[in-house]
Amino acid sequence: MSEQTDIRTSQPLGLAKRGYSGVIQHLAVADAASALTGHELESRLIELGFVEGARVEVLHEGIVGRDPIAVRVENVTIALRRREAMAIIVA
Amino acid sequence: MEAPLLHLALVGTPNSGKTSLFNALTGSRQKVANYPGVTVERKEGFFVTPAGRQVSVVDLPGTYSLRGRSPDEEITRDMVLGRTSGETAPDLILCVADATNLRLTIRLLLELKNTGRPMMLVLNMFDIAARRGVSVDVPKLSEALGVPVVTSIAVRKGGIAELLRRTDEIVAQEQKPIGPNRWQPLTAPELRATQREADRIIAAAVTLPAKPDTWTARIDAVVLHPVAGLFILALILFLMFQAVFAWAQPLMDLLSSGFDALGQFVHDTLPEGLLQSFLQNGVISGVGSVIVFLPQIIIIFLFILLLEDFGYMARAAFLMDRIMGGAGLHGRAFIPLLSSFACAIPGIMATRVIDNRRDRLTTILISPLMTCSARIPVYTLIISAFIPDEQVWGWFNVRGLVMFGLYAAGIASALLMSFLIKFFMLRDYQPAPFMLELPDYKLPRLKSIVIGTYTRAKMFLQRAGTTIFSMMVLIWFLASFPQPPAGATDPAIDYSIAAVIGKTLEPLLAPLGFNWQIAVALIPGMAAREVAVAALGTVYAIEGGKEAAEQIGQMLATKWSLATALSFLVWYIFAPQCASTLAVIRRETGSWKWMAVTFFYMLTLAYLASLVTYQIAIALGAG
Numbered sequence: 001m002s003e004q005t006d007i008r009t010s011q012p013l014g015l016a017k018r019g020y021s022g023v024i025q026h027l028a029v030a031d032a033a034s035a036l037t038g039h040e041l042e043s044r045l046i047e048l049g050f051v052e053g054a055r056v057e058v059l060h061e062g063i064v065g066r067d068p069i070a071v072r073v074e075n076v077t078i079a080l081r082r083r084e085a086m087a088i089i090v091a
Numbered sequence: 092m093e094a095p096l097l098h099l100a101l102v103g104t105p106n107s108g109k110t111s112l113f114n115a116l117t118g119s120r121q122k123v124a125n126y127p128g129v130t131v132e133r134k135e136g137f138f139v140t141p142a143g144r145q146v147s148v149v150d151l152p153g154t155y156s157l158r159g160r161s162p163d164e165e166i167t168r169d170m171v172l173g174r175t176s177g178e179t180a181p182d183l184i185l186c187v188a189d190a191t192n193l194r195l196t197i198r199l200l201l202e203l204k205n206t207g208r209p210m211m212l213v214l215n216m217f218d219i220a221a222r223r224g225v226s227v228d229v230p231k232l233s234e235a236l237g238v239p240v241v242t243s244i245a246v247r248k249g250g251i252a253e254l255l256r257r258t259d260e261i262v263a264q265e266q267k268p269i270g271p272n273r274w275q276p277l278t279a280p281e282l283r284a285t286q287r288e289a290d291r292i293i294a295a296a297v298t299l300p301a302k303p304d305t306w307t308a309r310i311d312a313v314v315l316h317p318v319a320g321l322f323i324l325a326l327i328l329f330l331m332f333q334a335v336f337a338w339a340q341p342l343m344d345l346l347s348s349g350f351d352a353l354g355q356f357v358h359d360t361l362p363e364g365l366l367q368s369f370l371q372n373g374v375i376s377g378v379g380s381v382i383v384f385l386p387q388i389i390i391i392f393l394f395i396l397l398l399e400d401f402g403y404m405a406r407a408a409f410l411m412d413r414i415m416g417g418a419g420l421h422g423r424a425f426i427p428l429l430s431s432f433a434c435a436i437p438g439i440m441a442t443r444v445i446d447n448r449r450d451r452l453t454t455i456l457i458s459p460l461m462t463c464s465a466r467i468p469v470y471t472l473i474i475s476a477f478i479p480d481e482q483v484w485g486w487f488n489v490r491g492l493v494m495f496g497l498y499a500a501g502i503a504s505a506l507l508m509s510f511l512i513k514f515f516m517l518r519d520y521q522p523a524p525f526m527l528e529l530p531d532y533k534l535p536r537l538k539s540i541v542i543g544t545y546t547r548a549k550m551f552l553q554r555a556g557t558t559i560f561s562m563m564v565l566i567w568f569l570a571s572f573p574q575p576p577a578g579a580t581d582p583a584i585d586y587s588i589a590a591v592i593g594k595t596l597e598p599l600l601a602p603l604g605f606n607w608q609i610a611v612a613l614i615p616g617m618a619a620r621e622v623a624v625a626a627l628g629t630v631y632a633i634e635g636g637k638e639a640a641e642q643i644g645q646m647l648a649t650k651w652s653l654a655t656a657l658s659f660l661v662w663y664i665f666a667p668q669c670a671s672t673l674a675v676i677r678r679e680t681g682s683w684k685w686m687a688v689t690f691f692y693m694l695t696l697a698y699l700a701s702l703v704t705y706q707i708a709i710a711l712g713a714g
Binding site for chain 2: 035041053054062079080
């Protein structure tokens with residue numbers, strides 16, 4: 001873990017810009033205004049590899065409202081909308 | 092004594108290369124059907140191991156967990172647990188992993204272990220992993236997971252030898268009793284714990300390269316670029332339609348002259364009479380006029396399969412998500428809608444990847460508006476008869492452009508319908524999440540593509556041989572009976588049942604510019620769209636003799652006005668889809684209501700759009 005990561009404040013992945021990279025701190029499913037229930041959203045995010053400690057990097061953004069985003073999670077690339085990405089707290 | 096059939100099941104995450112492994116194991120010995128009671132595709136194949144054991148293998152729907160969020164995932168769960176009635180529980184589960192991307196599969200495997208069933212991990216695409224600098228300590232991984240691990244290169248000859256050898260070994264071992272099923276749906280903390288465990292095992296047994304796949308990153312920099320990406324997507328779709336129109340032509344001409352020769356042979360060989368008319372006009376010109384379109388259907392499926400195997404489909408969904416979201420559609424609807432260009436039936440079945448019921452229903456209702464391959468015969472016939480074969484702006488073909496325009500009209504009306512459905516019928520709509528893995532790009536493999544295309548082509552021919560054939564026989568019958576009275580001077584068809592039906596409907600369709608021959612052709616066109624062409628062929632053949640049958644396009648050019656032709660084309664953008672599509676909608680939505688809704692809204696659209704087209708064309712002097 002680099003020094004830079006340590007001094008950064010945590011933020012939801014849903015607000016991250018293209019090129020951002022960080023580490024997942026925790027999942028806060030109540031913060032995302034998703035159509036899914038908290039449990040369902042949490043389960044799905046974990047199944048796609050979004051667990052605490054995983055390295056993430058925002059690789060691409062869509063054209064409308066910079067949404068959805070393509071996120072590198074360890075060595076897998078996942079596309080998701082910013083709305084759901086709000087549940088992923090990174091630093 | 093013959094050993095009983097060994098049952099294998101392939102389980103893995105989406106994009107794990109399960110299907111290419113399945114193809115490598117079974118070749119063309121595959122059986123595609125549905126699981127009883129649901130519309131999940133059941134793919135089973137057969138092979139014999141080196142030790143001579145007969146094996147049946149099923150390719151289960153891809154999933155990230157056993158929670159069963161969709162009908163597909165429920166099948167995977169129930170099959171693995173041996174709960175599906177009428178299905179044999181697998182003797183051995185092959186958990187298939189993309190060796191370059193183990194993280195999510197190892198987590199799935201840890202969950203699968205709770206089922207107590209014998210299992211083996213197959214590290215597929217091992218060559219690509221090695222090239223990228225992924226190195227796996229196979230014995231260590233096997234020890235940590237507690238299951239046998241083999242590597243495989245499904246796409247290379249001999250690449251599955253070890254898998255076969257180990258399967259024989261496992262089978263030859265004394266049968267361990269199948270462990271108790273301790274699987275239960277995992278809670279979020281349990282899921283998290285299994286993912287951590289998976290990460291720990293991977294860290295111990297796998298060395299990953301520092302950099303991700305550079306090719307995928309380079310391609311994505313362009314393909315997922317907000318502006319360039321959309322441009323490329325449009326270009327791909329445009330190329331696809333130009334290809335369908337231009338490349339298929341020589342083959343189609345060949346098939347067409349083959350059927351003509353066959354018809355002529357029958358004409359010359361058999362004595363004049365009912366049997367000759369039945370074979371030449373009913374069977375050969377009817378079925379032949381549909382089979383001629385096989386090359387185009389193959390090209391469409393070829394494109395879809397290539398894009399899918401290359402890894403582009405998920406990117407297309409990513410690019411289209413927000414754009415389609417504006418029309419009330421989910422990004423995942425892009426794949427079903429794109430499949431609907433081949434045929435609405437697989438398209439509607441593919442909507443199962445959309446787990447929100449409303450998103451799914453909207454997609455089902457509009458997918459028949461996508462121009463399916465069955466409409467190609469209709470479009471091609473009319474376009475070649477009425478639109479000049481000229482080049483504009485350098486290399487664009489006018490006919491190709493008209494074709495593109497028809498496709499575009501279908502897409503535009505689908506988006507509009509979706510918007511209306513969202514606005515009027517599903518007001519309290521909340522967008523369902525879009526979460527999708529973007530797999531690394533892979534070079535499509537010839538064998539997989541060939542097997543996939545072959546399966547689709549076979550399905551098309553079977554349809555031509557059954558539904559279409561029987562409809563053609565019916566049309567021929569209606570158009571031939573009752574026979575004209577002796578000494579009649581008008582063409583024989585004017586005395587037939589078909590003429591009675593057509594003339595009854597004519598007043599209703601006259602404002603659209605349709606004559607009674609078209610009315611006759613429209614009825615079987617509801618059974619299967621491409622039949623309309625064949626039906627026109629039969630109707631005009633019986634009316635005009637064999638010359639008309641050979642040159643249906645030129646025949647129409649003399650009989651129809653341009654306005655009628657345009658109106659007919661527009662009708663088929665919206666035409667109430669074939670009976671099989673309606674049946675699938677009924678099955679997938681589980682309700683007659685949505686089937687009826689689809690039928691009537693499309694019929695209304697078709698009528699209104701044709702009416703407007705015809706009247707405008709007349710006003711502009713194209714009558």
